Amino acid sequence: MHIASPVREWLPPQLTLTSWENLAPYVEELRTTQWKSFSEFYQWLRRLNELEAAVSEAGGWSFIRFTQNTQDVESRQDYERYISEVQPRLNEVRYELYKKYWESPWRALLPQEEFLNFNRIVQNYLALHRPENIPLETRLELLAKEYNEIIGQLSVEIDGKVFTLPQASLFLESPDRARREEVWWKIHQARSAHAERLETLMDELIAIRTQIAHNAGFDNYYDYRFRQLGRFDWSVELCHNFHALVERSVKRLYNRLLTYRRRSLGLDQLKPWDLNVDPCDLSAPLRPFTEEEELITKGIQIFEQLHPRIAEIVRYMHSIGHLDLFSRPGKAPGGYNYSLHESGLPFIFMNAAGSHGDLVTLVHEVGHAVHTFQSRHLPFMLQREYPSEVAELASMSMELMALYPVVFYPNPRDSARAWFQQISRVITLFPWVATVDAFQEWLYRNPIHTHAVRRQKWVELYRRFHGDQVSWPEGTLDILWHRQLHIFDYPLYYIEYGLAQLGALQVWYNYDQNPKVTMEKYLYALSLGYLRTVPEIYEAAGVKFFFRPEELDEIFRFIVRHLKRVRAMLKDGFEG
Numbered sequence: 001m002h003i004a005s006p007v008r009e010w011l012p013p014q015l016t017l018t019s020w021e022n023l024a025p026y027v028e029e030l031r032t033t034q035w036k037s038f039s040e041f042y043q044w045l046r047r048l049n050e051l052e053a054a055v056s057e058a059g060g061w062s063f064i065r066f067t068q069n070t071q072d073v074e075s076r077q078d079y080e081r082y083i084s085e086v087q088p089r090l091n092e093v094r095y096e097l098y099k100k101y102w103e104s105p106w107r108a109l110l111p112q113e114e115f116l117n118f119n120r121i122v123q124n125y126l127a128l129h130r131p132e133n134i135p136l137e138t139r140l141e142l143l144a145k146e147y148n149e150i151i152g153q154l155s156v157e158i159d160g161k162v163f164t165l166p167q168a169s170l171f172l173e174s175p176d177r178a179r180r181e182e183v184w185w186k187i188h189q190a191r192s193a194h195a196e197r198l199e200t201l202m203d204e205l206i207a208i209r210t211q212i213a214h215n216a217g218f219d220n221y222y223d224y225r226f227r228q229l230g231r232f233d234w235s236v237e238l239c240h241n242f243h244a245l246v247e248r249s250v251k252r253l254y255n256r257l258l259t260y261r262r263r264s265l266g267l268d269q270l271k272p273w274d275l276n277v278d279p280c281d282l283s284a285p286l287r288p289f290t291e292e293e294e295l296i297t298k299g300i301q302i303f304e305q306l307h308p309r310i311a312e313i314v315r316y317m318h319s320i321g322h323l324d325l326f327s328r329p330g331k332a333p334g335g336y337n338y339s340l341h342e343s344g345l346p347f348i349f350m351n352a353a354g355s356h357g358d359l360v361t362l363v364h365e366v367g368h369a370v371h372t373f374q375s376r377h378l379p380f381m382l383q384r385e386y387p388s389e390v391a392e393l394a395s396m397s398m399e400l401m402a403l404y405p406v407v408f409y410p411n412p413r414d415s416a417r418a419w420f421q422q423i424s425r426v427i428t429l430f431p432w433v434a435t436v437d438a439f440q441e442w443l444y445r446n447p448i449h450t451h452a453v454r455r456q457k458w459v460e461l462y463r464r465f466h467g468d469q470v471s472w473p474e475g476t477l478d479i480l481w482h483r484q485l486h487i488f489d490y491p492l493y494y495i496e497y498g499l500a501q502l503g504a505l506q507v508w509y510n511y512d513q514n515p516k517v518t519m520e521k522y523l524y525a526l527s528l529g530y531l532r533t534v535p536e537i538y539e540a541a542g543v544k545f546f547f548r549p550e551e552l553d554e555i556f557r558f559i560v561r562h563l564k565r566v567r568a569m570l571k572d573g574f575e576g
Contacts, residue, residue, distance in 0.1 A: 001316040006343050008054070010047045017058035018082060020089045026051055027093050031100075041106035046379075048097055050342075053381045055090060057342035058082070064347055066145075067332035068324060070152040076145075083141045088134050095129045098122050117530045118382045120232050128228055130215045136208050143205055147488040148332040150194050155329065156186040165190065166327040166351040172276040173285035173355065177265075184273035188476055191483065198482050199451045209491060210447045222444035225492045230387055233534040238546070239437055239495050245549050246434040246465050246498075249556055254427050258469040270470045280417045280570050286356040288408035288418075292326045295352060298407050299362055305405040307519050313373050314366055317346065325362065327351035334485055335361045337368030337395075341384065344376030356421055359408060360399055367398030375529035386530040388493055389545075390537050392500030393507075394526055397541075400426075400508035401519070416569035423563060426501060431465040433498035436484055438465075440492050455479065499545070505555050506543035512558075518542060 007013075016022055030048055035041040059082050065072075066079035101107060102122055156168045171183040206221075213224035226236060262270050264279035278285055289295040296318050304311035317323050322345060335350030346369035352358035371394040375384045403422055409415040438461050443454070455478035462477060472480075481487055486494050511518040525541035538545040 001312045003316065003343075003345065008050060010050055011054055015054075017055050018062065018078065018086065020086055023051075023055065023086070023090070027090075030097055031093065035104070035106060038106045038109050041104060042110075045101065048101070049380050049382075052094075053341040055086065056381065057340045059087065060338050060340050060347075064338055064349065067148065067152075067336075067349060069330045070149045070332050071330040076149075079145070080142070083145075084138055087141075088138050091134050091137070092131065095126065095131075098126055102126060114383070114531055116533075117232075118380060121230060121382050121385065124227065124230055124232075128216050128224070130212075133212045133215050136212050136215075140205065140208055143201060143208075144489040147198070147201060147485065150197065151333045151485070152331060153329075154190045154194075156183070156190050158183060158186065162329075164327045164329060164331070164351070164353075165333070167353045169276070170285070170353050170355055172273060173278065175277065175282040175284070177274070180273040180277060181271070192476075192479060195479050195482060198479075198488075199454075201488065202454075205488065205491075206443060206447050209444065213444075220445050220447070222441055222492070225444070229492060234389075234546075238499070239441070241547075241549075242495065242498050242502075243434050243438060243465070245547075245552070246430050248549055249552070250427060250430040251465060251467060253556065253559070254431055255467050255469055257424055257427055258467075262469070272470060272472055272476065275470065278417055278421065280420050281413070286409075286414060286417055286421070287354050288356055288359050290354055292352070295325060295359070295362060296323060299359075299366070301407045302363075302402050302405045303366065305407075306401055307523065309523070310366070310370055313370055317348065317369065320345075322347045324349050325352045325358075327353050335365055337365040337372065339368075339372045339384070341381045344372070346372040356418060357425075360422065360425065363399050363402040364395040367395035370394065370398070370523075371526045374523060374526035377527075378529045378531070383531060384529045386537075387534065388496035389499050389534055390530070392496050393503045393538065393541065393543075394522075396497070396500050396504035397507040397522060400504060401511050401515075401522075404511075404515070412569060416566045419562070419566050420570070423559060423566070426505070427559070429501060430498060433494060433501075434465040435461050436481070436487065437492075437495040437498070439481060440487060440494065444491070502547060502552065502555075503538055503541070503543045503545065505552075505559070507541060509555055509558050510542050 008015075011026060026047075030044065030051065033040075033044050035044060062075075062079045062082045065075040069075055102119075107119075151165075154165050155162050156165070157163075158168060158171065165187055168183055168187055172180050172187075174180050174183075209221040209225070213219070213221040216224055218224035218227075258270060261274065261279040262268075265274060265277070265282075267274065289298065296314070300311050300314050300318075303314055314323075325348070331351055333351065335348075338347045338349065340347060348362070348365045348369055350358070350361050350365060352361070368391060371386070371391060372384075375386070378384050399422065403419060406415050409418050435458075439458055442457055442461070449457075458481050459478050462480070484494075507518060507522060510521075521540065521542045525537050528537055528540060530537075532540070535545040544551070
């Protein structure tokens with residue numbers, strides 16, 4: 001696979017974009033240019049796009065390098081400089097440039113279908129922009145950076161060795177229950193040592209976000225952020241419908257899984273340190289790989305079986321150093337795929353330690369990376385800025401399709417265990433997404449509250465969507481939300497995982513019946529970028545975005561049938 005390096009049509013090739021002084025002359029040219037024809041207008045629009053894409057990529061690299069080592073002083077300073085100096089200045093002038101574009105009579109000559117979402121994004125930006133919010137947004141990014149620094153430096157000592165939290169979490173899969181409990185408490189204590197700071201940090205975030213909303217004329221940040229996220233094709237009602245679906249259908253299946261887990265482990269009551277061990281086989285946890293190179297090599301074999309283009313993409317990313325997969329001290333938590341808009345290339349970051357969950361994370365992020373590649377042909381950055389409910393359809397569908405090849409699990413029993421874990425993971429995700437989403441809606445509709453009330457509300461919502469089969473030690477469940485970085489870094493961005501998972505289950509259902517056709521539809525939908533509405537993109541993938549609960553009953557019956565198939569392979573019981 002050969003990807004040509006991007007050629008700048010206007011900006012000098014060697015221009016660095018990490019200081020405002022370097023950017024200022026080009027911004028000024030965009031501000032003062034006048035058009036005498038449509039061709040001049042279109043050239044100006046391409047130059048604006050070139051500048052935004054180049055600056056976005058420079059900022060992307062500063063973020064990537066910071067998250068690769070949050071303790072590195074130079075990387076931290078570079079990232080702080082970008083979010084404190086470059087990004088705010090660009091935000092100030094972006095309003096003027098977008099307004100210039102919006103008010104131009106030449107805009108009407110652009111292809112309306114291709115620029116539908118482009119124009120909706122611009123119009124939304126102009127409607128929400130307030131100059132007084134720019135320094136507040138910068139403050140929010142610095143606070144989010146602090147969260148990443150706190151979590152990134154957490155570690156625990158086990159048997160005289162120091163482990164990052166992702167590495168330590170592997171011990172939670174141990175068949176030895178006493179061992180699991182010991183390590184679970186160590187991880188909890190490492191997190192809880194910073195609980196008060198994280199609560200205070202949340203106070204600051206809520207206060208600033210609420211002020212931003214008020215400045216923009218909104219009663220609360222929830223309504224403001226819902227619009228800021230560009231949810232043009234759906235409303236809050238869909239969130240509430242999702243919550244109802246979890247209570248109506250998913251919670252029952254989730255609790256059946258918990259009952260199976262409790263009985264398989266021979267327990268009277270489940271504790272939180274019992275939730276990661278494999279209930280299908282206590283002899284040893286699944287360990288699909290031990291080294292980063294093994295994860296990459298075998299991963300490519302999986303993707304080759306799914307579709308040669310996917311394997312080609314991952315192979316190319318590996319060759320250019322765009323895969324950073326294993327956990328190490330100082331790395332920021334979590335995992336992500338970063339789309340670099342000037343080059344049109346993705347970068348995958350994660351914290352693997354050797355678990356099956358790490359394999360799923362890689363497959364998930366590869367789904368995003370394929371999305372980046374499939375849509376990189378689109379000429380404008382805003383045509384590639386698809387919303388999260390579209391992006392997550394790509395990643396979550398990949399998780400389910402990638403389990404069909406048995407590269408990591410040639411043993412049929414291990415393959416069945418992997419399927420059981422993946423289906424359990426999907427079912428477990430729904431109550432968690434509903435909890436996080438409902439919690440954030442409450443946070444921002446009720447911004448004045450105490451820490452105690454906030455924790456109490458979290459527990460109430462957790463019980464609403466999860467039930468009470470797990471017995472949490474006192475004082476542990478109420479701060480469980482601290483582990484969800486989205487609440488701190490990406491407010492309200494979480495319901496998308498639930499909505500996309502419903503779409504991904506439909507893709508899985510289709511793939512199980514006709515793999516080749518489903519994969520082609522999947523890749524085609526990803527190639528649309530953000531040229532169509534969200535429901536239209538889902539339709540191109542062969543699935544529905546809007547749903548009635550009863551329409552999904554067949555999907556849930558399909559899940560149960562698959563679980564029974566797994567049960568037969570394991571020759572074990574799944575009651576219900």
